[in-house]
Amino acid sequence: MKNKLIYLFISALLLVSVSGAFSQAKKPTIMVVPSDVWCNTNGYMLEFDNQGTKVKIPDYKKALQENADLLLVISKINELMATRGFPLKNLESALKTLQDQAAEDAMLTSKGGAEINESPIDKLKKVAKADIWMQITWTLNQTGPKKSVTFNLQGLDSYTDKQIAGASGTGKPSFSAELPVLLEEAVLAHIDNFNVQLQAHFDDMFANGREVILRVKTWSSFEGDFNTEYDGKELTEIIEGWITENTVQGRFNTTDATENMLLFEQVRIPLMDANNKAIDTRGWARNLQKMLKEKYQLESKLMMKGLGQAQLVIGEK
Amino acid sequence: MKRIIKLSSLLLVMVLGLSISVNAQAKKKADKDTEDFVYEIEGVSVGTQGTYLIKVWSYSKKPTVAINQAKKNAVHGIIFKGFSGKPGVPGQKALATPAIEAEKKAFFDEFFADKGNYNRYVTESGDGSVAAEDRMKVGKKYKIGVVVSVNVSDLRKALEDAGIIKGLSSGF
Numbered sequence: 001m002k003n004k005l006i007y008l009f010i011s012a013l014l015l016v017s018v019s020g021a022f023s024q025a026k027k028p029t030i031m032v033v034p035s036d037v038w039c040n041t042n043g044y045m046l047e048f049d050n051q052g053t054k055v056k057i058p059d060y061k062k063a064l065q066e067n068a069d070l071l072l073v074i075s076k077i078n079e080l081m082a083t084r085g086f087p088l089k090n091l092e093s094a095l096k097t098l099q100d101q102a103a104e105d106a107m108l109t110s111k112g113g114a115e116i117n118e119s120p121i122d123k124l125k126k127v128a129k130a131d132i133w134m135q136i137t138w139t140l141n142q143t144g145p146k147k148s149v150t151f152n153l154q155g156l157d158s159y160t161d162k163q164i165a166g167a168s169g170t171g172k173p174s175f176s177a178e179l180p181v182l183l184e185e186a187v188l189a190h191i192d193n194f195n196v197q198l199q200a201h202f203d204d205m206f207a208n209g210r211e212v213i214l215r216v217k218t219w220s221s222f223e224g225d226f227n228t229e230y231d232g233k234e235l236t237e238i239i240e241g242w243i244t245e246n247t248v249q250g251r252f253n254t255t256d257a258t259e260n261m262l263l264f265e266q267v268r269i270p271l272m273d274a275n276n277k278a279i280d281t282r283g284w285a286r287n288l289q290k291m292l293k294e295k296y297q298l299e300s301k302l303m304m305k306g307l308g309q310a311q312l313v314i315g316e317k
Numbered sequence: 318m319k320r321i322i323k324l325s326s327l328l329l330v331m332v333l334g335l336s337i338s339v340n341a342q343a344k345k346k347a348d349k350d351t352e353d354f355v356y357e358i359e360g361v362s363v364g365t366q367g368t369y370l371i372k373v374w375s376y377s378k379k380p381t382v383a384i385n386q387a388k389k390n391a392v393h394g395i396i397f398k399g400f401s402g403k404p405g406v407p408g409q410k411a412l413a414t415p416a417i418e419a420e421k422k423a424f425f426d427e428f429f430a431d432k433g434n435y436n437r438y439v440t441e442s443g444d445g446s447v448a449a450e451d452r453m454k455v456g457k458k459y460k461i462g463v464v465v466s467v468n469v470s471d472l473r474k475a476l477e478d479a480g481i482i483k484g485l486s487s488g489f
Contacts, residue, residue: 026489195485198485
């Protein structure tokens with residue numbers, strides 16, 4: 001009996017250590033999109049009136065349905081990234097899924113006739129999402145019969161708004177090559193340099209933690225603000241103290257701090273929690289939410305945006 | 318008569334031995350030059366899927382050694398050096414950092430041995446002939462430019478599989 005218990009204990013220990021050893025960080029999603037400049041130049045924009053101001057937004061659906069060159073570039077980049085072991089989310093498929101899901105949600109009812117719950121925020125969040133955008137722009141240059149393509153590929157972090165990778169340049173002028181051929185050459189010429197920088201970004205993330213953004217706000221129903229003192233410390237100080245203790249080497253910036261809101265940028269959160277499980281910003285900020293509730297009896301609502309942005313609103317759920 | 322034949326045979330053996338020894342020394346020096354990055358790479362074209370067409374300039378007292386060393390220098394350069402761009406041909410960054418070279422020395426010694434695996438990823442462009450303007454005498458050495466094609470895609474995959482460099486999705 002005693003031996004059995006020892007074997008059981010050793011097996012459990014091995015299982016825990018093995019699962020820990022194979023734990024992997026949360027993988028960011030990447031999607032290729034045409035830039036606003038490209039969409040505007042080629043007439044793929046939607047224009048609407050926003051309280052007297054004309055606003056233009058890119059019409060990706062129209063661009064994908066009408067421009068074969070765009071499809072070629074996206075498909076080539078997707079193909080090359082897949083061969084590098086990093087398949088990308090496809091813009092066209094993501095848009096179709098959104099459309100299908102919206103139609104399905106509108107028709108979905110329970111046996112009792114109940115409909116799907118959807119708040120205005122839920123509606124607002126129904127857009128194609130990715131953690132990293134690969135934004136492409138190209139222009140065709142023509143000097144007499146000579147043609148060349150200027151190509152620009154940017155890797156943009158959705159949360160920090162930083163350009164984490166990029167490759168650009170103008171290809172060799174050609175008298176005979178068609179635009180699709182020049183575009184394919186441009187993608188092939190630039191993708192490796194882009195990936196070197198993307199790899200450097202991932203290496204930095206593994207070494208120094210994921211760079212994220214945290215916003216802390218208050219509901220109007222909250223009796224107090226960020227200057228209110230708890231146990232002799234202002235709420236701002238308490239939150240900053242928690243972030244210092246729970247970031248890689250205490251790295252973060254307090255970009256904005258008023259009595260009603262706090263904005264923390266360049267927050268380096270660990271990729272794994274204390275149990276060696278992969279976490280994202282929401283998982284990390286949930287610990288702050290728990291701490292505020294347990295120590296100071298402060299309720300809060302936690303919202304997220306992908307892997308790298310979280311918003312905590314203090315006052316109620 | 319017999320003595321003359323004996324003497325001339327001995328002389329022939331000595332000359333052959335000396336020539337082999339000089340060649341071996343030149344080859345050894347060329348290998349040392351590769352390790353010390355004594356070669357230059359310039360891009361010719363990178364618009365083909367998975368391959369770079371590059372010109373490698375190698376140095377040696379013997380032109381044949383420089384020509385033969387071009388393939389090794391090309392692969393070494395793509396892994397550790399990269400090359401700068403020129404109008405119409407963007408430069409490319411190295412596949413590995415110099416720190417990896419020291420860290421994985423045993424692997425690279427075997428990889429860059431004379432019959433090492435580096436040969437799988439490089440082919441001479443054309444018939445291996447060198448254009449007149451690509452053959453220069455610099456001091457006592459020859460500087461020879463050879464155009465080769467390196468299969469970067471397969472080379473990177475092999476290095477990733479061997480655990481020498483990291484793949485884009487490693488760690489996720």
